[in-house]
Amino acid sequence: MSAADLDARDPLAGIRAEFDLDPAVSYLDGNSLGAPPRRVADRLDDVIRKQWAGRLIQAWDDGWWDAPERIGDRIGPLIGAAAGQTVVCDSTSVNLFKALAAAVRLQPGRDEILVDARTFPSDGYIADGLAGFTGHTVRRVDPVDMPAAASERTAAAVVNHVDYVTGRLHDMPAITDGLHAVGALAVWDLCHSVGVLPIQLDGCGVDFAVGCTYKFLNGGPGAPAFIYVARKWLDRFEHPLTGWAGHRDPFAMSSDYTGSAGIGRARAGTPDILAMSAVDAALDIWDLVSIEDVRAKGLALGDFFFECLDELLPSASVLTPRDPARGHQVSVAGTAAQLKALAGRGIIGDFRPPNVLRFGLAPLYTRYVDVERAVHGLVSVQTG
Amino acid sequence: MSAADLDARDPLAGIRAEFDLDPAVSYLDGNSLGAPPRRVADRLDDVIRKQWAGRLIQAWDDGWWDAPERIGDRIGPLIGAAAGQTVVCDSTSVNLFKALAAAVRLQPGRDEILVDARTFPSDGYIADGLAGFTGHTVRRVDPVDMPAAASERTAAAVVNHVDYVTGRLHDMPAITDGLHAVGALAVWDLCHSVGVLPIQLDGCGVDFAVGCTYKFLNGGPGAPAFIYVARKWLDRFEHPLTGWAGHRDPFAMSSDYTGSAGIGRARAGTPDILAMSAVDAALDIWDLVSIEDVRAKGLALGDFFFECLDELLPSASVLTPRDPARGHQVSVAGTAAQLKALAGRGIIGDFRPPNVLRFGLAPLYTRYVDVERAVHGLVSVQTG
Structure with a gap:
């Protein structure tokens, strides 16, 4: 099945709209820094302008403490x-x-x-x-x-x-x-x-x-x-x-x-209330999704990553286990220069020494097309 | 000199506009929680929508770390x-x-x-x-x-x-x-x-x-x-x-x-970047004022507090030294019930057990009229 078809059938696809993400960027580093939920900025504005400014010290009794x-x-x-x-x-x-x-x-x-x-x-x-x-x-x-x-x-x-x-x-x-x-x-x-x-x-x-x-x-x-x-x-x-x-x-x-x-x-x-409030707002997403669905999509994204590698870049040295005893990332041997070249193509992962490229799979916003694009990018930077 | 006259001559009076404060409230608890600088909300919005959303993980290299x-x-x-x-x-x-x-x-x-x-x-x-x-x-x-x-x-x-x-x-x-x-x-x-x-x-x-x-x-x-x-x-x-x-x-x-x-x-x-960014924005105020001017006004606010107490509430039991070996607060013996009554009049201080009412003097936004109002409030709740 194509990446586009997989995205079309993805029950979590609509959740991506909850995040402030550039559609042109394939963000595959949510395992290092998660993407911004749209509601975080609004929540902080509210906490600052209504709670802090409006209630001042009294806000500590209104739920801050x-x-x-x-x-x-x-x-x-x-x-x-x-x-x-x-x-x-x-x-x-x-x-x-x-x-x-x-x-x-x-x-x-x-x-x-x-x-x-x-x-x-x-x-x-x-x-x-x-x-x-x-x-x-x-x-x-x-x-x-x-x-x-x-x-x-x-x-x-x-x-x-x-x-x-x-x-x-x-x-x-x-x-x-x-x-x-x-x-x-x-x-x-x-x-x-x-x-x-x-x-x-x-x-x-x-x-x-x-x-x-x-x-x-x-x-x-x-x-x-x-x-x-x-x-x-x-x-x-x-x-x-x-x-x-x-x-x-x-x-x-x-x-x-x-x-x-x-x-x-x-x-x-x-406690740092501004920072806590951002976490609180980000957790609202769990009113919309279940961890079981997130897990299922994370494994599916990983499986798709492996399939694409098998098909397009069989020479890749994959560090991540293929069995389900894995988290939501795929790690491939590579260099910092390759990471930089990928970033230039709008594919954002990260590098860990000495030679690991990591691609995080965050089911709340990662698309199958992001995975496909990452593998195409890898083909280009590792064999091009 | 009247409180209004003192405010009119206060070289720091204009700085209060940098803060998001209700003019009807006399906020005298800046020694516990400072008031919100207006620029903090805008800064956080920028950090979330431009830096976090715009640069994602790459923002760590742009000054976050x-x-x-x-x-x-x-x-x-x-x-x-x-x-x-x-x-x-x-x-x-x-x-x-x-x-x-x-x-x-x-x-x-x-x-x-x-x-x-x-x-x-x-x-x-x-x-x-x-x-x-x-x-x-x-x-x-x-x-x-x-x-x-x-x-x-x-x-x-x-x-x-x-x-x-x-x-x-x-x-x-x-x-x-x-x-x-x-x-x-x-x-x-x-x-x-x-x-x-x-x-x-x-x-x-x-x-x-x-x-x-x-x-x-x-x-x-x-x-x-x-x-x-x-x-x-x-x-x-x-x-x-x-x-x-x-x-x-x-x-x-x-x-x-x-x-x-x-x-x-x-x-x-x-490091917590949202929290740090709020501190960073709040520090911008020091491009506009000197600590020496802040100190001078803080002592003057305290002196005015003592003068008002001497005149209006000589029975007050004052814990704060009158000599300049003091910080920016005036502490008066009182009860938690009195604090609550003051809050009902728009005068916000705090209470520390067993019997201390604290009034913080934050020269960046505290007005002489706030001090005068606090003392009038104290007269009312302690002798009324």
Whole structure:
């Protein structure tokens, strides 16, 4: 079937109109920065001109202060988290620090942290940064080897749900169970899976998770991240970033810190309302679509990408698995110069060293014609 | 002189038009949340519709990635920091954690952190949170007693430049010198002084400082904070929130962390561009005014507040010092019910437990008539 036919039959095709995208551009980097939902600009205008200007300080009582928990609970259904376990705040890196710091506190006597050796580097840097203060050993392990590598020495392990280079999707139930079998806590990084595939944090018994909102959730460049703390740990989730926003009664201005009874204790400083509001507006899209439909289209876009490569560029070195154990990207060996040449043709992907071209497939707005065009572009820059 | 006459002679009176404020409201809480600069809404619209939508991922290379340092250097002149020592990122609480963590690392063998006993509580919570991981003792000391209390055991001391309850301005040169005399590092919290009075961090030899941008800098609710690291410490500023944005070469995706050579090493996660852009737009006001003129008007507004109280409400219990060793607020004993009654009359201040009404004086938009109205309101709610 042609790309145009596939687009014509795509039940999500109409959703693209929700985004402010130039039709002449094939944007295939939604796995790095999501496209702007049209409603974000209007929402921010409203927050600034009506809430901030209109209500001034009083707006904090009109829903601003609780925005982190409220928006967290809007992300909950996408990650299989019942209400009250997810909060939007800080960056992914800062939230991972909280999660790992809390994890090692819960695991006295265990002196090791395992880190997905293929994860986005920031996760490893954060584990190293924490370990520099706590004295833990950080060991980098391929996720598939994680259950075998974990032992009674392992306090916690961080795994990225989707490999940011290859797009490989890791087995959350099996890895989580494997870690739990030796008493290690499982911390998942959902940056590359949230908003494209169904996730079952509660169902898998995951302990903690973090993720960003600026990729497939389209919350804006560097938008606030989220953190999930399983209900069973909420009472004992103790991290050192004990800013006033995590206090049980912040406006009492007590000199002693007592963490909030719920997920709010994962908060640190004053929430950034403009940034939060952009995330909130971007999440409205989930009133229109289901994660199952998004997942189905994402796999179909990937399958179509592979078919086009097989047909038009059989020499391509493809890093992304063809089976469904993958996220929503296709990675092909290539050079930074090729990426630049593609951009000149209106095809926007990204490059990761040393030699990977990544093409993100964001089902809310990526078209089959974008995939076809990317492969034609690759043919041109890799064989032309 | 009447309030109207004072407003008519106010050289900063015209600046109020830069803000989106209802003329019928006397907004006296700019020390908690600054008023919205008109240009912020337009700037965000531009960032979303032109930069994000127009350039997509490529906008990161067009100035987004370096925004934290660039905007930090715009704050530099307000805090007496030469270029390259200030960066905008994260929240004040998170930045204070970085500063204290780096300070205790620089001071092996010193087992104590002093915290301003009157500081905004979050600072103490953060010190306690860090100490819970490092084993340091946290001791709360009144800032005026800080030099005497510090000893060779003291790794660092955190002092708030302006007491958030009373408005007392603390003596930065004397306290900093006193701490240095025993080898302790001085960490200043500038939340309540930045944007209202001249600060000389470099001149005072301050080691580290943090501050927010959502009070007198008008960057928006919960806007990103800043952190200052004195040049002499930049090479050795090691904090544990080692996210990729602080890496010397983040896009190399190395598995090892090497901090940036400059102030960038104080960054952690991906910068929030929408939030940063609001701060950036709000800082444009400093192209029109000088901090010296702002300071002069702030003291004059305070003096006028005291005069009105003396004349109209001599029974008022005033907590703010009358000498110029004060920030830009006047605090009066009162109740939450009185605050609410004032709000019903269009006079917006805030309440801090157990019994303090605070009235912020933001010279960029506060009018003498606002002060007069506040005092008339106080007369009514406290004696009526």
